[in-house]
Amino acid sequence: MDKVGIGILGAGSIAHYHAPAVGKTANARLVAICDPDRKRAGQVAEQYGAEKIYTSLDEMLRDPAVEGVVVCTPNFMHREHAEVCAKAGRGVLCEKPISITLDEALSMQKAADEAGVPLRTGFNQRFLNQVKLAKFAIEQGVIGEIHAFRSVFSGKWNNYFDETNFRYLPEQSGGTTINDNLVHRYDMIRHLLDDDFESVVADLHHSVIPPVVDDNVHMIVRTRKGARGTFAADRFSSVIADSTDIYGTKGSIHLVTNAVSPFHAVPLAINTTVAPEELPKRLTGAVYPFAKARANPAWTGWMSFWPEFNDAYAEQVSEFADALRGRQATHVGATGIDGIRSQELIQAAYDSQIDSCWISLPLTQGTPYRMPSYS
Ligand SMILES: NC(=O)c1ccc[n+]([C@@H]2O[C@H](COP(=O)([O-])OP(=O)(O)OC[C@H]3O[C@@H](n4cnc5c(N)ncnc54)[C@H](O)[C@@H]3O)[C@@H](O)[C@H]2O)c1
Incomplete structure (x- = not known):
């Protein structure tokens, strides 16, 4: 080729x-x-x-x-x-x-x-196998209409090395926890829900780590289709949380991307009220141990997935x-547009922190960029 x-x-x-x-x-x-x-x-x-x-x-x-x-x-x-x-x-x-x-x-x-x-x-x-499978399940209606989500990303600040230390210099990074870690999650929610953010309220704080940057971040968002959700991340704890939970009218999804911890027993778990025989074949083929779950007369609706690890x-x-x-x-x-939408959420969260209120999206071009300071 x-x-x-x-x-x-x-x-x-x-x-x-x-x-x-x-x-x-x-x-x-x-x-x-x-x-x-x-x-x-x-x-x-x-x-x-x-x-x-x-x-x-x-x-x-x-x-x-x-x-x-x-x-x-x-x-x-x-x-x-x-x-x-x-x-x-x-x-x-x-x-x-x-x-x-x-x-x-x-x-x-x-x-x-x-x-x-x-x-x-x-x-x-977006390219991880468990994310692709979760997207497919949502598109097939396996968890119904989505109304809520929670996404967390915790990791110690010095777990990750960089050559230039730019992450802890706000003028070079534009923020630490809110954009370095959580930016993956804004995109994940937009991607999986096929939705966009409509408003945000944020509580951004410096709590612990030596550089005085956002290391304790909490955001509540509403989406255009009407879902409500939270993003939370910190930079001072050990890696105990790296997951996204999505709640729909017919079930829920628990999705993990990086960390392996007892809190995250499987990369992807789906609970559904859809009958096993009505589930799409691609899911029933991928699930482990689906045959056993089917054989269980008390079908709980839970399926655990261990998709093959792929290089995203x-x-x-x-x-x-x-x-x-x-x-x-x-x-x-x-795309670039996807990058723009996540950037917009970060900028709106900064406005929310500074003005102590909900901020509506989208922001218009030329909206002044204001970065909170932490002490
Ligand atoms: N997708 C992910 O999960 C992920 C993970 C880590 C980093 N990143 C992103 O990757 C980017 C880099 O992060 P990093 O951890 O590799 O940083 P780093 O500090 O380790 O590396 C940055 C490199 O850029 C070089 N550089 C500086 N000026 C340059 C110039 N004018 N031309 C060419 N190179 C120049 C530096 O010499 C350095 O080698 C950041 O935007 C970061 O957010 C993404």
């Missing part, structure tokens, strides 16, 4: 996920790694077999073999890097969060549209490569 040439911009921690992922695809090849830190770029290139290294984006974009760029730089650089790539005719898969402000994200989308190139947001969790980064970059060739993949990744 004709392989699309991919360049990775930024050779920090997340490059160690993207670079090997490219090599696992059938339709993309790793052409170059670019980082002003030549040593770091060289290490990633050597470890994952990139053909070339560059120390500036302009230099990498002069290479015609680089057809699309995965932007893996700190958040405050995303806008500039994505726009420079778009202007050079390159599509962009931009790591999350797409930007710091809503206006930056809108400007990135405009640049991509004007250049006629795809813009993707790095919400890799590889599927994500493969879909990006298809988009660069104008091909529609079977599973569409998060």
Whole structure:
């Protein structure tokens, strides 16, 4: 197959996920790694077999073999890097969060549209097998009409290393817990519910960790279709919670993405009042141990799923490569618009914190960006 040439911009921690992922695809090849830190770029290139290294984006974009760029730089650089790539005719898969402000994200989308190139947001969790299965179950009506959800993401602040420490510098990250962790969850809810946020009220706090940033975050949201839900995350506890629960009129879903803890016994559990014989075949084929559950005369409605672990980064970059060739993949990744919608929620949550009230969405372009301070 004709392989699309991919360049990775930024050779920090997340490059160690993207670079090997490219090599696992059938339709993309790793052409170059670019980082002003030549040593770091060289290490990633050597470890994952990139053909070339560059120390500036302009230099990498002069290479015609680089057809699309995965932007893996700190958040405050995303806008500039994505726009420079778009202007050079390159599509962009931009790591999350797409930007710091809503206006930056809108400007990135405009640049991509004007250049006629795809813009993707790095919400890799959409590609996990258990997420795909949960989406399928919802679409098939297995849990009925959705009215409520809860999503949590807890993790200790120093569990995760980065090369530049940008996460704990608010002007470089745009926030710590609210956007670094929870941004995956805003997208997950929008994706699974096929819905958008209508309003938000937030309580954002610094409680514990040495950097004075948001490490204790709680948000209540309402969606356009009328569901209510909460997002909660902290950066001081050990990883005990990494789950999304969705409640419908015919059942509920418990979905886990990363952490393995006694609280999360299975990656995906579905409870339904739909009779076993009426469940879609794809679910009954995937469930373990479904046969046993069926045999149980007291069918409880619970099904536990252990889908095979898949490399979400590889599927994500493969879909990006298809988009660069104008091909529609079977599973569409998060677009620039999806990145924008999550960014908007973060900015509205900041307004809610500062003004102590509910904030309605969507925000209009030009809404001033205000970041709360914590003491
Ligand atoms: N999808 C996920 O779950 C996930 C996980 C981790 C990080 N990320 C995202 O990836 C991005 C990077 O995070 P990280 O942890 O890898 O950061 P990091 O600090 O480890 O790496 C950033 C790299 O960018 C390089 N850089 C700085 N300026 C540059 C420039 N002008 N051109 C090219 N490279 C430059 C730095 O030298 C560094 O090597 C962030 O947006 C982060 O939110 C996403």
